[in-house]
Amino acid sequence: MSLKKKRYVAGMVALSVFTILGAACSKDDAKEAAATEAAKSTAAATDAAKKAEAPVTIDWLAYNSYGEPDPQTDLFKMVEQKFNAKFNVWYVDSQKWKDQLNVKFAAGEMPDVLQIRDQIPKYVDNGILAPIPEDTIRKLAPTYAATIDKYDKNLWNSVKYNGKLYGLPSINLSGDYPTVVLWRQDWLDNVGITKIPETLDEFEAALLKFRNNDPDKNGKKDTYGLSNFSIPFVLGAYGYPGYNANYIIKDGKVTFAATQPEMKEALTLLNKWYKEELIDPEFLTGENTGGYWADSQAFYNNRIGLTGNGMFYQWRNELFGGDDKGGSQYQNFLKSQPNGKIVFGKPPVGPTGKSGTPAWGVNSTAVGISTKAAKDPRKVETVLKMLETSFTDYDYYLTVLRGKEGQDWKKVDASGKVQILNQAASTADISKQGIQVFNIMNNPDFDKKADSDLYRFADSKKTTGYPPVIVPAVDSYSQHVGDLYKLATETYYKIILGELPVSSFDDFVAKFKANGGDQIEKDVNAEYQKMLGK
Numbered sequence: 001m002s003l004k005k006k007r008y009v010a011g012m013v014a015l016s017v018f019t020i021l022g023a024a025c026s027k028d029d030a031k032e033a034a035a036t037e038a039a040k041s042t043a044a045a046t047d048a049a050k051k052a053e054a055p056v057t058i059d060w061l062a063y064n065s066y067g068e069p070d071p072q073t074d075l076f077k078m079v080e081q082k083f084n085a086k087f088n089v090w091y092v093d094s095q096k097w098k099d100q101l102n103v104k105f106a107a108g109e110m111p112d113v114l115q116i117r118d119q120i121p122k123y124v125d126n127g128i129l130a131p132i133p134e135d136t137i138r139k140l141a142p143t144y145a146a147t148i149d150k151y152d153k154n155l156w157n158s159v160k161y162n163g164k165l166y167g168l169p170s171i172n173l174s175g176d177y178p179t180v181v182l183w184r185q186d187w188l189d190n191v192g193i194t195k196i197p198e199t200l201d202e203f204e205a206a207l208l209k210f211r212n213n214d215p216d217k218n219g220k221k222d223t224y225g226l227s228n229f230s231i232p233f234v235l236g237a238y239g240y241p242g243y244n245a246n247y248i249i250k251d252g253k254v255t256f257a258a259t260q261p262e263m264k265e266a267l268t269l270l271n272k273w274y275k276e277e278l279i280d281p282e283f284l285t286g287e288n289t290g291g292y293w294a295d296s297q298a299f300y301n302n303r304i305g306l307t308g309n310g311m312f313y314q315w316r317n318e319l320f321g322g323d324d325k326g327g328s329q330y331q332n333f334l335k336s337q338p339n340g341k342i343v344f345g346k347p348p349v350g351p352t353g354k355s356g357t358p359a360w361g362v363n364s365t366a367v368g369i370s371t372k373a374a375k376d377p378r379k380v381e382t383v384l385k386m387l388e389t390s391f392t393d394y395d396y397y398l399t400v401l402r403g404k405e406g407q408d409w410k411k412v413d414a415s416g417k418v419q420i421l422n423q424a425a426s427t428a429d430i431s432k433q434g435i436q437v438f439n440i441m442n443n444p445d446f447d448k449k450a451d452s453d454l455y456r457f458a459d460s461k462k463t464t465g466y467p468p469v470i471v472p473a474v475d476s477y478s479q480h481v482g483d484l485y486k487l488a489t490e491t492y493y494k495i496i497l498g499e500l501p502v503s504s505f506d507d508f509v510a511k512f513k514a515n516g517g518d519q520i521e522k523d524v525n526a527e528y529q530k531m532l533g534k
Helices: 003-052 074-082 094-106 120-125 134-140 142-151 153-159 185-190 200-212 228-235 261-275 328-336 377-390 394-402 427-432 444-450 452-461 475-497 504-531
Strands: 056-061 085-089 113-115 168-171 182-184 247-250 253-256 342-344 363-369 409-411 418-420
Touching: 056 377, 074 085, 074 394, 120 363, 134 142, 134 377, 142 153, 142 168, 142 377, 142 444, 153 168, 153 363, 182 185, 185 342, 200 261, 228 261, 253 504, 261 475, 261 504, 363 377, 377 394, 394 418, 394 444, 444 452, 475 504
Parallel strands: 056 085, 056 113
Antiparallel strands: 113 363, 168 363, 182 342, 247 253, 409 418
């Protein structure tokens, strides 16, 4: 074959190959284009279906109903649009919650989601609350679930009945901080004490000087060490403070703190202190003689130099700038003692190393899904997505909790710290605007971010505490608790005063048990085991 012919054949072969490849590529391109168009079409159809899907309607009572919300507000509409939902927000007067809600239940009315302000067993037995599978919660609200785990895994037990979850536990961040121990710093200085007392012996030495060494420098022996607010953390140096009808868990069983033998030891010390005039003889009347419950007129008016009972935010003595004047009780103290100084201390450590003040605990009002809502998976899914969004989207959380940015609040720096702009707004007006209606519950991590200065201060003053034990409510407790509380407080006070000998504690324990204590322990332990699914 000639060279010319060879070149011709080679050219034809190459042309054929390119033609075949071109055809193949054209077919592939066509297929890809067709697939792309199909995907677009499917996506468009899905979007259209979503847009066309009717909003899920939810009867809503998962908020503090201090006022009736207006469904025409921007905040209300934002939440409805975000979750493709329509909310029929129930208004039940918060002060008459149980009575008004029970009337609705009796009439066959039921919200889809509600705060649980009554006993879970009662709601379950009456067909109101539906179980919520833990797997569903962790799938649709994983950040929320992880936050509960982080703060206190026992919170899940607070909403259990017969081993099933019947609610979404809620966190009270302030309750993570025990009640405070406060000293008059100027009194400590005046009597020559340079170290903040930490043990019972150091407390006693300081209190003796407060009584005998004229700490207020008025030339009179008219001062004492402590009064009723401080008694719980003296008891706490021996174990869980048992001055009322508090529970403890001992050897895996629920029992009463008030009847524990270590409380007898604590009362022995308090009786000694009373005889030595370290305790204000008017402690039965109490430090608070009017006004807000955390006020201590005895502390304000130079009668005692040690107090407690209040919270870190009430006694905050660090100022954050601007017009800030500190905590409300700190301000009240300065009104009475303009030159006075306070210092945060620690609860005293007892003979076996125990220490702590009463704590409210992080357990707050849980939220439940009704049996009506449980029939519609979209309702359950929407509620859990709303909850998760409040634990993942900071701006959304601030909006549903505090209102419109720039109008009700603003961020003051890049960290996300927030300044409230609607301080004067009433709770009714806040509810009307839809604020604090859809946040479902507080997010402690976001709260710390928004109020970073406050919680930095709180963390710097945090001590050990005795939070409440989470157990189910039982009818026998409701029946007998009033009498038992009265019996415990009267006996404790009479032993401190010396009106009863310390040995009478044993008679008190026997009477406490016989007058309902044993029955309550029997009932609550049975329910406690059911709560845990055992």
